[in-house]
Amino acid sequence: MAGTTRLRVQDWLDAGMTALAAHGPDALKAEPLARALGTTKGSFYWHFADVPAFHAALIAEWSAQANTALFDVAEQAETHTRALRRMAQQIAAPAPDDPHAAVEPAMRAWAAAHDGARKAVAQVDAARLTVITALLERVGVSNPEIARVILAAAIGLPRNPPGDPMGTLVDLVLALR
Structure with missing residues (x-):
């Protein structure tokens, strides 16, 4: 990236997401990020x-990406049932080719000690809960606790678990209505 290519804010944010996912929040400092981008700290402080x-x-970028992904999945599905299933699966097991798939667990870990990260995670979770609740209501499930169970399971599952436990949970909930 160094040399004739001028770095953009997005380049720094992408590097930060990669560093957060790979090494945790201690890697989110000017010098290690500049090294990773092949530039100087001066470029960091320019931006x-x-x-x-x-x-x-970085927290705002993660939050925006998480919310965009949430609403994209919900809007692109043909039915409310498919939207619910895809959204829960996307939270539990993001696409393997998603360059920031490992960022959410790192952001959640960072939230334990960083107020801004904690607030962003809470806002993303609240948005997800709102959408899950609305989708459940549209398919005839009105118990708000079910939405919390689905979100908790999605968040708590290890990334890309074997099989399809999230899909099975959603199918089970839908079969109970």
Whole structure:
């Protein structure tokens, strides 16, 4: 990236997502990120006032990506049942080719010690819960606890578990209506 290519804010955010997923929040500092991008810390500070400003931008980017993915899945499905199933699966097991698939567990871990990350995770979870609840209601399941169970299972499953446990859970819930 260094040399004649001028870095953009998005380049730094992408590098931050990769670093967070691979090494945790301690890697979210100007010097290691600059090294990873083959540039200097000066480029970092050209784009961000300081490391906390970078953290805030990174958290906002993750939140925006998570919400976009949520609504894209819900809107693209042919039926409410398929939307519910795909959305739950996307949370539990994002596409293997998604470059930021490992970011969510790292963001959740970071949220244990970082207020901004904690707030963003809570907002993303609230949006997911709202959509799951609405989809369940549209297919005739009105118990809001079921939405919480589906979200909790999706969040708690290891990334890309064997089989299709999330799909099975959603199918079970739908069979009970």
